[in-house]
Amino acid sequence: MPNATLPTKPHLKGKVIKMKKYFIPLLCGFMFLGLVSCELNDDDATNFVYEVVEITNAKVPDTFELGKVYQIDFTYARPTDCYIYSGFDFEPTAKTERAIFAISSVLQRDDCTAIEDGEGTDSFDFEVRFTDTYTFNFYTGEDENGEKQYLTYEVPVVEASN
Numbered sequence: 001m002p003n004a005t006l007p008t009k010p011h012l013k014g015k016v017i018k019m020k021k022y023f024i025p026l027l028c029g030f031m032f033l034g035l036v037s038c039e040l041n042d043d044d045a046t047n048f049v050y051e052v053v054e055i056t057n058a059k060v061p062d063t064f065e066l067g068k069v070y071q072i073d074f075t076y077a078r079p080t081d082c083y084i085y086s087g088f089d090f091e092p093t094a095k096t097e098r099a100i101f102a103i104s105s106v107l108q109r110d111d112c113t114a115i116e117d118g119e120g121t122d123s124f125d126f127e128v129r130f131t132d133t134y135t136f137n138f139y140t141g142e143d144e145n146g147e148k149q150y151l152t153y154e155v156p157v158v159e160a161s162n
Contacts, residue, residue, distance in 0.1 A: 047108040050086065052101045053077050055138040056119060060153045064128040065160045073123040074138060076102035082112035085120050097135040099150065100124075131157050 058074040076085065083104040091099040102122070128134070134157070137150035 048084075048105045049108065051083075051104055051106045052139060053079075053083065053104045054141045055100065055102050055151060056140070058100075058136065058138045058151055058153060060136060060155055062155070064134060064155050064157045066128055066131055066157055067160075069125050069127045071123050072126050072136070073121060074100065074102070075119050075121050076104075078104070078115055078118040078120050080112040080114050080118070082107040082109055083118075085122070088122060088124065093137070094135075096130050096132045097137070099137040099139065101139045128157055133157065 054077040056075045056077055058072065060072050061070055064070065074088075077083075078085065083106055086103045086105050089101045089103055091101070093099055134155045136153045136155070138153075140149045140151055143149055
């Protein structure tokens with residue numbers, strides 16, 4: 001079988017070498033510019049931290065019925081305009097016991113302004129899955145000894161009324 005060879009193009013040979021000669025320095029230059037332009041120390045950005053804020057009030061039903069879904073409303077503190085509500089978190093502490101925490105993003109600025117009546121509201125849907133009494137502990141802050149404090153609501157589960 002004869003060897004199959006690709007035809008050569010002598011008129012392109014010198015140009016290909018010149019392109020290779022400039023390609024690598026250009027590629028390195030673009031990579032360098034990409035790294036330099038993405039400075040990690042951006043002093044114009046506003047930093048923030050997440051903080052658990054006080055829940056000041058909650059509205060829970062007097063009783064639950066098994067299998068139903070209930071809306072539970074709560075009110076949280078917003079001391080300054082630098083506190084931006086981010087949501088809430090649950091911490092199951094037993095089969096039918098939940099600790100609820102309100103979470104805010106707190107902007108790290110020096111020009112924060114106190115808010116008169118600084119509160120916000122949120123709610124969550126809760127499905128009743130067990131027949132035991134439910135206990136909701138809404139975080140209200142810490143005492144002078146650093147112990148977590150809660151607003152506690154106990155809600156018994158009753159038989160469905162027909």
